[in-house]
Amino acid sequence: MPGRPSLAGRSLLVSRPAGRMGGGGSALRVCADHRGGINWLSLSPDGQRLLTGSEDGTARLWSTADGQCCALLQAPETPRRKSPLGRASDPGLVPNTPHPARFPKEDQSGHAPAHSRLPSCAGHESYVTFCQLEDEAAFTCSADRTIRKWDVRTGQCLHVFRGHTSIVNRILVANNQLFSSSYDRTARAWSVDKGQVSQEFRGHRNCVLTLAYSAPWDLPGAPCAEEVGGLLVTGSTDGTAKVWQVASGCCHQTLRGHTGAVLCLVLDTPSHTAFTGSTDATIRAWDILSGEQLRVFREHQGSVICLELVNRHVYSGSADRTVKCWLADTGERVRTFAAHRHSVSALKYHAGTLFTGSGDARARAFDAQSGALQRVFRGHAFVINCIQS
Numbered sequence: 029m030p031g032r033p034s035l036a037g038r039s040l041l042v043s044r045p046a047g048r049m050g051g052g053g054s055a056l057r058v059c060a061d062h063r064g065g066i067n068w069l070s071l072s073p074d075g076q077r078l079l080t081g082s083e084d085g086t087a088r089l090w091s092t093a094d095g096q097c098c099a100l101l102q103a104p105e106t107p108r109r110k111s112p113l114g115r116a117s118d119p120g121l122v123p124n125t126p127h128p129a130r131f132p133k134e135d136q137s138g139h140a141p142a143h144s145r146l147p148s149c150a151g152h153e154s155y156v157t158f159c160q161l162e163d164e165a166a167f168t169c170s171a172d173r174t175i176r177k178w179d180v181r182t183g184q185c186l187h188v189f190r191g192h193t194s195i196v197n198r199i200l201v202a203n204n205q206l207f208s209s210s211y212d213r214t215a216r217a218w219s220v221d222k223g224q225v226s227q228e229f230r231g232h233r234n235c236v237l238t239l240a241y242s243a244p245w246d247l248p249g250a251p252c253a254e255e256v257g258g259l260l261v262t263g264s265t266d267g268t269a270k271v272w273q274v275a276s277g278c279c280h281q282t283l284r285g286h287t288g289a290v291l292c293l294v295l296d297t298p299s300h301t302a303f304t305g306s307t308d309a310t311i312r313a314w315d316i317l318s319g320e321q322l323r324v325f326r327e328h329q330g331s332v333i334c335l336e337l338v339n340r341h342v343y344s345g346s347a348d349r350t351v352k353c354w355l356a357d358t359g360e361r362v363r364t365f366a367a368h369r370h371s372v373s374a375l376k377y378h379a380g381t382l383f384t385g386s387g388d389a390r391a392r393a394f395d396a397q398s399g400a401l402q403r404v405f406r407g408h409a410f411v412i413n414c415i416q417s
Contacts, residue, residue: 059095061088070161071416077180078416079166081156087168089161089180099183101166101176102151151185152176158198165220167206169196175208177223187223191216202241205274207260209236215262217274227277234266238293241274242316246297256280261302261316263290269304271316281319285312294337296356303342303356305332311344313359323359327352336375336382338396343382345372351384353396363399367392370411378417385412 064083071078077098078090086102154171161167165186166178175189175196194212201207205226206218215236217227240261247259257275264270269283269290288307295302301322302314311325311332330347337343341362342354351365351372370387377383382396391405391412 059088059090059097061097062086064155065410065413067156067413068158069414069416070159070166072161073163077161079159079161079168081159081168083155085152085155085170087152087156087159087166087178089166089183099178099180101168101178101183101185157196160199160201162201167199167201169199169208171195173210175199175206175218177220189218189223189225191225191228197235197237198239200239200241203243203258207239207241209239209262211235213264215239215260215272217260227274229260229262229270229272229277229279231270231279231282232262232264232266232268234264234289236262236264237289237291238263240293240295240302242295242297242300247300247317259316261293261295263293263304265289267306267308269293269302269314271302271319281316283312283314283316283319283321285321285324286310288331291331291333292335294335294342296337301356303335303337305335305344307331309346309348311335311342311354313356325352325354325359325361327361330371333371333373334375336377338377343375343377345375345384347371349386351375351382351394353399365394365399365401367401374412374415376415376417383415383417385415387411391415 062082062084066080066082069078069080076092078092079087081087086100088097089099091098152170152172156168156170159168164180166180169175173192173194173196176185177187179186192210192212194210196208196210198209199206201220204220206220207215209215213232213234213236215229216225218225242259244258256273259280260272260274262270267286267288270279271281273280286306286308290304290306292305293302300315300317302316303311305311309328309330309332313322315322328346328348332344332346334345335342340356342356343351345351349368349370352361353363354361368386368388372384372386374385377396380396382394384392389408389410392401393403394401
């Protein structure tokens with residue numbers, strides 16, 4: 029792929045990669061067909077297509093070569109519920125991250141309000157919260173409580189995954205299964221081909237926000253790894269992360285220690301370690317087999333919004349307007365990346381460069397080794413929710 033895409037507001041920018049010299053980044057293409065903010069994007073495995081999910085209730089498939097929209101994934105015209113996501117004008121909001129203060133009252137009951145329960149149709153009936161693009165299919169989830177599978181060639185909706193009783197926040201396609209998390213306090217596993225739920229994971233006391241999966245072959249040291257069907261790790265606004273046996277739906281471990289909502293997590297499968305970031309301004313490392321808390325990373329002054337794990341280094345983006353780099357094995361902070369004017373909402377490491385997205389509507393490129401700022405990418409109007417490379 030020739031550039032680095034980032035997004036915010038209603039437009040998608042595909043920008044030139046950062047070079048060794050400083051200065052501003054230039055946009056190669058601007059894709060601006062959505063009528064609402066873009067909440068997430070996903071790059072195809074071959075890098076040739078890009079999927080975007082929007083507050084306008086649609087998803088769009090784009091060519092990365094020329095920026096043209098290849099397919100529009102949508103329903104017939106219906107009234108759509110407005111997204112509660114924050115805007116770049118308020119640095120106190122955590123963009124595209126389910127902070128309890130920014131959610132509808134439905135979180136307390138586990139059910140969506142009546143005005144979002146619209147008749148079923150071919151596409152989503154409310155804003156798209158997340159999306160994932162695979163080789164042959166696109167997957168989207170929405171505030172309409174459903175997940176949808178789409179044919180990337182025709183734009184046709186192939187399956188509607190129904191069962192959640194509130195907003196579906198995240199999805200993850202892995203090992204021919206689809207995993208989802210919801211404000212209804214559950215996570216679920218589904219058959220990718222049939223669209224049927226195969227397992228429910230119940231036990232969190234509030235919204236389930238973030239997901240990670242470890243396949244059976246990633247757990248060579250775990251007893252009965254094949255029998256448990258791999259492990260699913262979930263993070264919640266109840267302040268805990270949980271490790272689930274996928275085959276049985278049983279909770280294997282509850283990871284307690286955070287004093288605020290768990291907003292993000294990354295999994296290091298070789299070492300069976302999960303890293304979680306929280307509104308309590310800490311990152312914590314856990315052994316997902318034993319449930320032991322291994323270490324605490326404590327220097328942020330605001331919520332930890334996003335995490336990236338690369339080459340035994342953990343990068344964390346925070347509401348304190350910084351990114352910090354830590355040694356994964358010891359918890360030692362080795363570098364701080366400043367220069368942001370608002371919360372850091374997105375991170376992506378690529379070929380020695382750390383790309384960041386911020387509530388100040390700018391993306392930045394840093395030399396990951398030295399911490400030097402290389403480029404600032406301007407052009408967006410609102411918070412940058414996601415960066416892909």
